[in-house]
Amino acid sequence: MLKYLLGAILFLGFTYCRAQTDLTLVPGSSGEDVVDACIQKLSAISLFSNDYGFLKRIALVESKFGSNSTVINANPTGGIWQITTKISQAISNSTILQAILKQTEIVLGSDIIDFVDGDFRIPLKSALAARLYIEYVQLTEFAQIIDIPGTVVEQANWWSQYYTSNGQSNYFKTTVTNYENANRCTVSKMDLYFLLDGSGSIGPSDFQQSLDFVNQLASEFNISSEQVRTGLTIYSSSNYPISQFDQHQNNSAFSDAVTNTNYPGGGTNTGEGIEFVRTTMFNTSTGMRPLADGAPRILLVLTDGQSGDNVTGPSAAIKADGVTVFGVGVGSGFVENEIREIASDPDSDYAFGLSQFDQLVNILKDRVSVQACKIPALIPDDTEVPITIDSGDAHYSEVQMPTNGSIELSYTVTTIATATVYVSSSTTNPSSAVFDFFFELQFGVTVVTINSGETATSAVELVSNTYASSSSSISSRKKRAADNTMTSYPVYVTVKAAAGDQSLEATVKATGSNTRSKGGTASGIHKLSWMTALILALLVWILSVDI
Numbered sequence: 398m399l400k401y402l403l404g405a406i407l408f409l410g411f412t413y414c415r416a417q418t419d420l421t422l423v424p425g426s427s428g429e430d431v432v433d434a435c436i437q438k439l440s441a442i443s444l445f446s447n448d449y450g451f452l453k454r455i456a457l458v459e460s461k462f463g464s465n466s467t468v469i470n471a472n473p474t475g476g477i478w479q480i481t482t483k484i485s486q487a488i489s490n491s492t493i494l495q496a497i498l499k500q501t502e503i504v505l506g507s508d509i510i511d512f513v514d515g516d517f518r519i520p521l522k523s524a525l526a527a528r529l530y531i532e533y534v535q536l537t538e539f540a541q542i543i544d545i546p547g548t549v550v551e552q553a554n555w556w557s558q559y560y561t562s563n564g565q566s567n568y569f570k571t572t573v574t575n576y577e578n579a580n581r582c583t584v585s586k587m588d589l590y591f592l593l594d595g596s597g598s599i600g601p602s603d604f605q606q607s608l609d610f611v612n613q614l615a616s617e618f619n620i621s622s623e624q625v626r627t628g629l630t631i632y633s634s635s636n637y638p639i640s641q642f643d644q645h646q647n648n649s650a651f652s653d654a655v656t657n658t659n660y661p662g663g664g665t666n667t668g669e670g671i672e673f674v675r676t677t678m679f680n681t682s683t684g685m686r687p688l689a690d691g692a693p694r695i696l697l698v699l700t701d702g703q704s705g706d707n708v709t710g711p712s713a714a715i716k717a718d719g720v721t722v723f724g725v726g727v728g729s730g731f732v733e734n735e736i737r738e739i740a741s742d743p744d745s746d747y748a749f750g751l752s753q754f755d756q757l758v759n760i761l762k763d764r765v766s767v768q769a770c771k772i773p774a775l776i777p778d779d780t781e782v783p784i785t786i787d788s789g790d791a792h793y794s795e796v797q798m799p800t801n802g803s804i805e806l807s808y809t810v811t812t813i814a815t816a817t818v819y820v821s822s823s824t825t826n827p828s829s830a831v832f833d834f835f836f837e838l839q840f841g842v843t844v845v846t847i848n849s850g851e852t853a854t855s856a857v858e859l860v861s862n863t864y865a866s867s868s869s870s871i872s873s874r875k876k877r878a879a880d881n882t883m884t885s886y887p888v889y890v891t892v893k894a895a896a897g898d899q900s901l902e903a904t905v906k907a908t909g910s911n912t913r914s915k916g917g918t919a920s921g922i923h924k925l926s927w928m929t930a931l932i933l934a935l936l937v938w939i940l941s942v943d944i
């Protein structure tokens with residue numbers, strides 16, 4: 398009872414911060430959010446391929462994301478990745494790495510790329526040094542930038558041989574495995590479709606391995622009408638639909654359908670395959686959910702060879718429809734540029750080139766399930782979208798901001814739970830490490846108005862016009878479906894539920910306008926009547942007493 402009263406009382410308080418924050422640039426910052434944000438920034442540079450989780454695991458093993466004070470006190474200038482003189486000198490001595498380093502300057506700034514001072518307290522600088530050192534070892538030991546180690550075992554061996562001065566590979570394996578088992582992200586809701594190459598060049602046994610990959614990946618999610626919907630089409634010279642989103646709505650039914658799939662052989666019309674699933678499968682008539690349901694839309698395209706037709710148009714069209722696309726090339730016959738064209742940006746998160754089919758299960762499965770957790774759901778205008786978040790988990794979404802107007806976000810929380818909302822126009826997964834501003838959610842209703850445009854003056858001015866005009870690279874990643882005619886750019890919103898509460902049930906509604914809200918209201922943020930909240934609180938209390 399006290400808890401519920403407390404909920405009602407707490408509701409009257411309100412925390413709001415407008416200051417732009419970027420802890421990846423603040424010396425001595427630590428924590429998982431900081432590490433994730435550093436890695437995301439490096440991905441966005443698109444000089445590097447996917448690191449298969451290696452950088453994050455090194456940060457965990459070396460310094461517990463910078464929070465192990467014993468380690469940090471012993472070598473404070475090494476930062477989160479514990480960069481040693483050996484590492485920084487190796488990078489300084491290599492002309493190739495110096496050239497790569499120089500190329501990152503325009504994105505990261507001159508402070509980050511100055512390795513001469515040997516001070517890696519700035520998290521992003523520490524991350525960059527670790528990432529470059531991985532390339533350095535691949536170059537010097539293997540004479541080429543080959544695939545970096547992909548499995549935990551390979552990474553553990555690599556780490557003990559080249560990175561750490563005194564670590565055992567078993568320590569790496571145990572630390573990483575324990576941490577990742579205890580901190581697995583779960584996707585509560587998504588529409589995930591698979592488009593697999595069934596052409597003659599693959600052969601029956603590798604085709605079977607791609608089916609195994611689909612099955613093993615799907616088994617990580619709860620397939621049901623309400624949670625994760627999946628489907629599969631095989632393509633070669635023609636398209637062979639195996640399952641549509643509303644056809645196999647539990648794990649065993651989907652798995653049976655995948656297992657019983659025949660290998661067709663034939664050509665490789667990847668463009669036609671993508672266009673087929675775009676029009677036929679990403680379609681509410683076959684079970685794709687409307688945006689109002691809040692399920693992110695994801696396609697995984699897997700091929701072993703060069704497409705026989707043009708993939709440019711279909712790839713652009715499906716991404717413009719709001720589908721996030723993983724592009725996967727396997728074997729030695731695929732064309733890297735084609736995979737990059739198929740995949741969403743940034744390529745290092747969504748484009749994969751693997752040399753062996755067994756790497757689908759051994760490496761790719763984990764990468765896709767980790768990345769899938771971070772793909773934002775598109776929130777359409779004027780529609781109440783439900784969100785459910787387990788305590789301690791995060792929910793990612795994307796709203797469309799008019800370039801010269803405002804957007805009102807209205808959250809209604811119906812459980813006794815608290816959350817922090819981080820908003821950013823520059824990163825797809827804002828967090829406590831990187832955000833433009835944040836505010837708190839509690840049981841009840843919270844409304845926030847975000848203004849943009851040249852004349853915006855109110856407190857919650859998220860972005861200036863300069864930002865809006867320079868955001869074209871972001872907005873080309875994904876655009877609202879054709880029903881949206883507003884000139885707009887994406888703003889990303891993370892709702893991070895507090896740990897320890899019950900799960901957070903809420904709805905969010907975004908109302909966009911092309912004319913900025915009047916008068917630049919002093920705060921721009923207001924709570925709806927606290928009476929409403931009190932009534933809701935009483936309702937919850939009454940319901941809980943009945944149970």
Ligand SMILES: *[C@@H]1O[C@H](CO)[C@@H](O)[C@H](O)[C@H]1NC(C)=O
Pocket residue numbers: 461465466467468
């Ligand atoms: C911190 O690092 C030291 C030295 O590697 C290690 O002995 C200790 O267990 C670590 N502490 C934590 C909390 O991980």
Ligand SMILES: *[C@@H]1O[C@H](CO)[C@@H](O)[C@H](O)[C@H]1NC(C)=O
Pocket residue numbers: 483486487490
């Ligand atoms: C880098 O160069 C310095 C001085 O030129 C040398 O002392 C050092 O051993 C070199 N380090 C590596 C890792 O090559």
Ligand SMILES: *[C@@H]1O[C@H](CO)[C@@H](O)[C@H](O)[C@H]1NC(C)=O
Pocket residue numbers: 583584585617618619
């Ligand atoms: C699947 O659902 C069960 C029961 O609701 C839940 O305990 C489990 O965590 C869910 N698993 C995933 C991967 O979402």
Ligand SMILES: *[C@@H]1O[C@H](CO)[C@@H](O)[C@H](O)[C@H]1NC(C)=O
Pocket residue numbers: 644645646647649650
């Ligand atoms: C799974 O779905 C199939 C139909 O697609 C149905 O026949 C079967 O009973 C379901 N199994 C469970 C355990 O719900």
Ligand SMILES: *[C@@H]1O[C@H](CO)[C@@H](O)[C@H](O)[C@H]1NC(C)=O
Pocket residue numbers: 675676677680681682
């Ligand atoms: C969805 O499917 C219907 C019925 O097959 C079709 O008429 C419509 O064009 C499809 N929508 C898209 C966007 O392709």
Ligand SMILES: *[C@@H]1O[C@H](CO)[C@@H](O)[C@H](O)[C@H]1NC(C)=O
Pocket residue numbers: 707708709710
């Ligand atoms: C593929 O199509 C795009 C436009 O859709 C065109 O610009 C490009 O030249 C085509 N590529 C080839 C190889 O035909």
Ligand SMILES: *[C@@H]1O[C@H](CO)[C@@H](O)[C@H](O)[C@H]1NC(C)=O
Pocket residue numbers: 801850851852912913
């Ligand atoms: C932006 O909106 C303001 C207020 O409605 C208006 O005065 C101004 O002309 C608009 N600017 C552009 C570029 O549309």
